Amino acid sequence: MFFENIWYCVALASEISSRPIGRVVCNRPIVLFQTAKSGTLVALEDRCPHRQAPLSMGTVIGDEIMCGYHGWVMAADGRCVHVPHQETVSRNARIESYPVAAREGFVWTWLGDPSRADPAEIPEMPWLVADDRSSILSRFHARANDQLMADNLLDVSHADFLHAGSFGSRAGQRGETDTVRQEMETWTKPGSVHSRRVLKNVALGPMAAAWGGFTEPVTRTTSQNWRPTNTINIELAMENRENRILINHDHIMTPETETSSHYFFAFTRDFVLDGGYPNDEDMRREQETTIRTEDIPMVEAQQRNRIAFGDPLDVPGQADKFLIAVHRRIAEMRGER
Numbered sequence: 001m002f003f004e005n006i007w008y009c010v011a012l013a014s015e016i017s018s019r020p021i022g023r024v025v026c027n028r029p030i031v032l033f034q035t036a037k038s039g040t041l042v043a044l045e046d047r048c049p050h051r052q053a054p055l056s057m058g059t060v061i062g063d064e065i066m067c068g069y070h071g072w073v074m075a076a077d078g079r080c081v082h083v084p085h086q087e088t089v090s091r092n093a094r095i096e097s098y099p100v101a102a103r104e105g106f107v108w109t110w111l112g113d114p115s116r117a118d119p120a121e122i123p124e125m126p127w128l129v130a131d132d133r134s135s136i137l138s139r140f141h142a143r144a145n146d147q148l149m150a151d152n153l154l155d156v157s158h159a160d161f162l163h164a165g166s167f168g169s170r171a172g173q174r175g176e177t178d179t180v181r182q183e184m185e186t187w188t189k190p191g192s193v194h195s196r197r198v199l200k201n202v203a204l205g206p207m208a209a210a211w212g213g214f215t216e217p218v219t220r221t222t223s224q225n226w227r228p229t230n231t232i233n234i235e236l237a238m239e240n241r242e243n244r245i246l247i248n249h250d251h252i253m254t255p256e257t258e259t260s261s262h263y264f265f266a267f268t269r270d271f272v273l274d275g276g277y278p279n280d281e282d283m284r285r286e287q288e289t290t291i292r293t294e295d296i297p298m299v300e301a302q303q304r305n306r307i308a309f310g311d312p313l314d315v316p317g318q319a320d321k322f323l324i325a326v327h328r329r330i331a332e333m334r335g336e337r
């Protein structure tokens with residue numbers, strides 16, 4: 001079902017501290033924390049080898065974690081190093097420790113063969129830390145399969161409908177198509193799939209118009225980049241003679257179970273960096289509201305329908321080219337495993 005030898009985004013770096021957090025990834029409960037002494041990032045199975053209590057209910061002490069039930073202590077490598085009132089510790093008292101790394105504000109874990117885990121393979125997103133940009137990072141939970149949630153980003157034409165009242169445009173709405181010109185291309189590289197969509201002479205929704213102070217139609221160029229398993233980086237440029245603004249929005253989907261997922265998100269802008277509207281808080285409110293009230297409810301409803309109707313076959317449209325290319329690539333990867 002799930003890819004094993006791959007990096008999964010499991011947390012925002014801002015969530016990690018010496019207070020352990022539990023998270024289910026690919027049906028596997030893991031505990032994440034930073035050691036209190038050396039500040040090392042640790043990912044372990046979220047269970048105590050004694051009697052399987054979650055370590056996420058325990059306490060980090062120095063560079064180790066103590067189970068909250070009977071006080072057994074585990075080192076960062078998963079070995080139990082202390083049992084209260086006992087001289088020796090059974091060699092069987094150990095749990096899995098997973099490779100873990102933080103990069104540009106996200107935390108990634110590798111659940112497969114640890115000898116194959118190379119942090120250089122974690123998708124890089126340099127714009128998140130560029131000096132001339134400002135970013136916000138968020139995490140959501142969706143009661144939908146991670147691929148279904150990712151597919152939401154692989155067909156940006158939904159922005160013209162689902163988000164027509166917020167940051168979308170109205171391109172494609174019946175009666176408004178004739179003034180908008182659309183060009184779309186999709187291409188594949190060895191480790192990624194790409195798509196570019198250009199909309200010319202398009203009227204923006206109220207939110208996007210306010211970001212750039214646009215009063216006239218713009219050219220809206222969306223460049224998308226998909227990397228396995230489901231990291232989708234989108235660059236959005238909007239321009240006319242009044243202004244040009246550039247946005248990167250990143251969406252990373254990680255399976256929690258077959259029918260639920262973790263959704264990590266970043267939004268980076270190159271405009272209004274010195275106060276005024278929009279600032280980081282405006283962006284956080286607008287983006288989190290849109291994803292929570294528009295995207296996730298639609299995809300969760302799709303998931304319920306897929307179950308209710310026995311997962312019927314989809315009927316693709318021309319706008320689905322990118323989605324189809326990505327699905328083809330994933331099918332190839334499953335064959336390659």
Ligand code: FES
Pocket residue numbers: 048049050051052053067068069070071072
């Ligand atoms: S279950 Fe953890 S110490 Fe007993």
Ligand SMILES: [Fe+2]
Pocket residue numbers: 152158159162163295
């Ligand atoms: Fe959306």
